[in-house]
Amino acid sequence: MAESKPLTYFHPFPRLPIELRLKMYHIAMQEPRLIGIEWIRNENSYHVVPSSRTPPALFHLCQESRAEASTVYEKRVFQSPWASIRNRNNEAPYIWYNAGVDIILFGDKCSSDTVLAFIRDRHVVQRLAVNTNGKHAIDVLSAFHGSRNAMLPKRHACDGCSGLKEVFVIVDSRLWNGETCRSNPRVSLRQATSSGSTEAEVRSLRGFESAITSCIIPRSYLYSRFEKWHGGKGPKFKFVSFAPIVMDNDPRVYDGMSVGRIPAKFFLQQQKKLLDDLEQRTGCSILISAEDNDSLTTTEVGFHGSKKLSKLLRPNSRTISYVSEDYASSI
Known part of the structure; x- marks a missing residue:
């Protein structure tokens, strides 16, 4: 029997009842x-990166989908008031924004000051993502919460991010690098399965973990500075990494795990047949990050397949971690 593939075209769509078409539009908006x-x-200003200014696909599909999308998406301007980027009417360019779904991303080229500048301009957003590189955890969390501490410099004072519900802390991952560039429209988020691959990345992540814990646990040294988040009133924090988008009609997911750099290098060089055999038996693609330099303390093994198969592969792939360091390093 021929292997079935995800459906990419559905020509009878215009003949479906209007209720079904509208329901599909709203599924796409999620x-x-x-x-x-x-x-x-x-x-000394910020703006939305060019790749994020493209309107959602529903605005290009047909008049009906555009009209329905306009009931959910709103026009928003996310840039400094004095930024030079303007449209032909000399106005700041807007983007279509779904407040309950879309995520504002502060990537690795944004500093803590970028986050603070954005928050001080009183943008109302529900979901934020922040890369840990080059950012001071306390400064970022203080900006999200709001701070009027007299001990802090005046430039750090702000009222916080109104309506904030979720904060995604991005953990660096070297898997699927070809598709995980900053704010690529074909990129999504997955649960983090690594703590970073270099000592600097691990330290940065640990700093965020410690700061977040101190914000929400009573009697910790930062607890009193985050009173608006007491009693479970603060945003939910999630640790994530980038991954390609998983289509709704594709049952496969992206997953991963961390292993030692030397054993992973050994498997890439000497045990390719074993990995190929695992892929063939499970139908799950296995990717080992090929980046190799002395600054890396660990590397990652990625899986692309069904959730069930990814869970089954984890114990098998852990054999990579058990390879003798001495034997692997002798190659």
Whole structure:
């Protein structure tokens, strides 16, 4: 029997009842978009990265889908008031934004000051994502919460992010690098399965973990500074990594795990047949990050397949971790 493939075209769609068509439009609107923010160094301002300004596909599909999308998406401007980017009417360019779904992303080229500048401009957003690189955890969390602490410099004072419900802390991952560039429209988020691959990345992540814990646990040294988040009133924090978007009609997911760098290198060089055999038996693609330099303490093994198969593969792939360091390093 021929292997079935995900459906990519459905020509009778216009003949479906209007109720079904509208329901499908709303399902499509539940796919989160990452809206990247970047800092314009020579202007001391921020704006939305060009790849995030493209309207959602529903605005291009047909008149009916555009009308329905307009009831959910709203026009928003996410840039400094003095930023030079303007449209032909000399107005700040807007984007279509789904407040309950889309995620504002502060990537690795944004500093803590970028986050603070964005928050001080009183943008009302529900979901934020922040890369840990080059950012001071306490400064970022203080901006999200709001701070009027007299001990802090005046430039750090702000009222916080109104309506914030979720914060995604992005953990660096070297899997699927070809598709995980910043704010690529074909990129989504997955649960983090690594703590970083270098000592600097691990330290940065641990700093965020410690700061978040101190914000929400009574009697911790930061607890009193985050009173608006007491009693479970703060946002939910999730640790995530980038991954390609999983289509609704594709049952496969992206998953991963961390292993030692030397054993992973050994498997890439000497045990390719074993990995090929695992892929063939499970139907799950296995990817080992090929990046190799002395600054890396661990590497990652990625899986692309069904959730069930990914869970089954984890114990098998852990054999990579048990390879003798001495034997592997002798290759």
